[in-house]
Amino acid sequence: MNMESKERPIHLPVLPQEVRENSQATPGQIWVDGTAGGGGHTADLLNAVSPSGYVIAIDRDPAACQKLKTRFAGQPVTVINDSYHNLPLHLDQIAEELGRPKPLLVDGILLDLGLSSDQLADRERGFSFQSDGPLDLRYNPNQGESAADLLRYIGEEDLANIIYQFGEERFSRRIARRIVEQRKITPIENAKQLADLIHRSVPGRIHGRVDSATRTFQALRIAVNHELEIVEKALRELPQSLNGGGRFLVISFHSLEDRLVKHAFREHELLEVLTKKPIEASPDEERRNPRSRSAKLRCGKRK
Numbered sequence: 001m002n003m004e005s006k007e008r009p010i011h012l013p014v015l016p017q018e019v020r021e022n023s024q025a026t027p028g029q030i031w032v033d034g035t036a037g038g039g040g041h042t043a044d045l046l047n048a049v050s051p052s053g054y055v056i057a058i059d060r061d062p063a064a065c066q067k068l069k070t071r072f073a074g075q076p077v078t079v080i081n082d083s084y085h086n087l088p089l090h091l092d093q094i095a096e097e098l099g100r101p102k103p104l105l106v107d108g109i110l111l112d113l114g115l116s117s118d119q120l121a122d123r124e125r126g127f128s129f130q131s132d133g134p135l136d137l138r139y140n141p142n143q144g145e146s147a148a149d150l151l152r153y154i155g156e157e158d159l160a161n162i163i164y165q166f167g168e169e170r171f172s173r174r175i176a177r178r179i180v181e182q183r184k185i186t187p188i189e190n191a192k193q194l195a196d197l198i199h200r201s202v203p204g205r206i207h208g209r210v211d212s213a214t215r216t217f218q219a220l221r222i223a224v225n226h227e228l229e230i231v232e233k234a235l236r237e238l239p240q241s242l243n244g245g246g247r248f249l250v251i252s253f254h255s256l257e258d259r260l261v262k263h264a265f266r267e268h269e270l271l272e273v274l275t276k277k278p279i280e281a282s283p284d285e286e287r288r289n290p291r292s293r294s295a296k297l298r299c300g301k302r303k
Contacts, residue, residue, distance in 0.1 A: 013040030014292040015251060018279050019110065020044055022299045023247055028052045029107035032241075034084030034234070037064055039071050041110055046077060056094060056106070058084045060139035060225075081140075084111055085234040088241055108247040109238055113231065113257050114295065115221070127221070129195035129213050135188060137221045147220040148189050156180045166228070166256065167219030171202040175216055191217075218254065231257055235264035239271050242302040247274075253294045261298045271300040 013019075019041060025031055025048035033042040036057035046055045057072070058080045059065050065081040072079065078097070080090055087109070095104035115127060127137060137147040151159075160176035163169045178201045179188065188194050198213040222228060239248060248271065252258040258278065265273045278296035285292050 012289045012291075013038070013044070014112065014114065014289060014295040015279065015281060015285070015297050016040065016044060018297055019249060019251075020048065022274070022279070022297070023048065023108055023110065023249060025049050025053075025108060025247075030054045030056070030104075032056045032058065032084075032087060032106050032109040034058050034087065034109055034111045034238075035113060036068055036079070037061075037112065039068050041112060042068070042072070042077065045108075045110065046072070046075065050076075054078070054098065056080065056087070056090075058082055058087065060143075062140060062142065083230055085230045085237065087234075087238060091241060105243045106241055106246060107243050108249070109242065110249045110251075111234065112251040113227075114251065114253045114291065127191070127217075129191055129211060129217070131191040133190060135191050135194055137217070137224050139225050144224060144226075147224050148187070150220065150224060151179060151183065151188050151194075162223050163216050163219045165219070166222040167215035167217075168255070169215035169219065172216075175201050222256075228256060228260065231260050232264075235260060235268070239268055239300075239302055242270075244302055246302045248300040248302070249297060250299075251295050251297045253291075253296075258296050258298070265298055265300045268300070270302055272303050274299040274301055 023031070023045065025045055027049055029049045030053060031045045031049055033045055033055060036042050036059045039057065042055055042057045046053075049055065054076045056078050057068050059068065060081070060083050062081050065079050068077075068079045078094055082090070091104040092102050095102045098104075134146065135148040135151070138144060156176050159179060160173045163175055164172035169175065175198055178197055182188060182197055188197065194216070195213040198216055202212050204212060242248060250261045252261055265271055275298050278298050281289075281292035281295055
């Protein structure tokens, strides 16, 4: 079955070949793409489980979900606008739609925890450093407070802790101090304002291959989306939704997430670790898709 996009996203899925090889998805299975984004992995999984299988595509971003519904209209894909850690709450309804017995268990779950290129390109979201739109950083703009809202009131020490803990930024206190000083004059409301302030606050705009604003933006995004809490909950609870032998694949993009995945896979009583070391992108993929450079894939299997 050819799953050509009806509304082609700009985002390229990372580690596609490695996901195909390690998922071992076969016709008739039910798979979950828990962070569906532009639908690249969803399409690959659908090809693998067709003609009699099914894919559940989940994403917190309502704009991404609308595109997914268009892309996979008329195909055996259910699109859910929610966080992947809430998958168990939806399985009974999906079982009814498929005429399957409850509780419904799935044959595999894939989580690609990275930020989508489509989100970076949306100037109204503030993910790109050059965006002059609102500094939002939420995956779902209808839930919770934006990064701009957070920066209006958070204390300097708490902000420094967020930037240090979630961004692993060694200049966290200097950046937090400058943000608090700046907001006394004018609030920080767009991404470019914040990036320019960070560039003025730390020595050298580029650290290696990484823009010096990257870690602070990562920290704020993690904070407003409660990302690490959600990852921890998912790693703890989602294995219970797998059939025996079902695969659990997680792609992470920074050390905080990768450590959580590594330890959860080792310690979970229901999981057998399939990857002693994380799988990384090939040099060829890194050239084609630079954001794959930091991607790490870990795989487990329900006992």
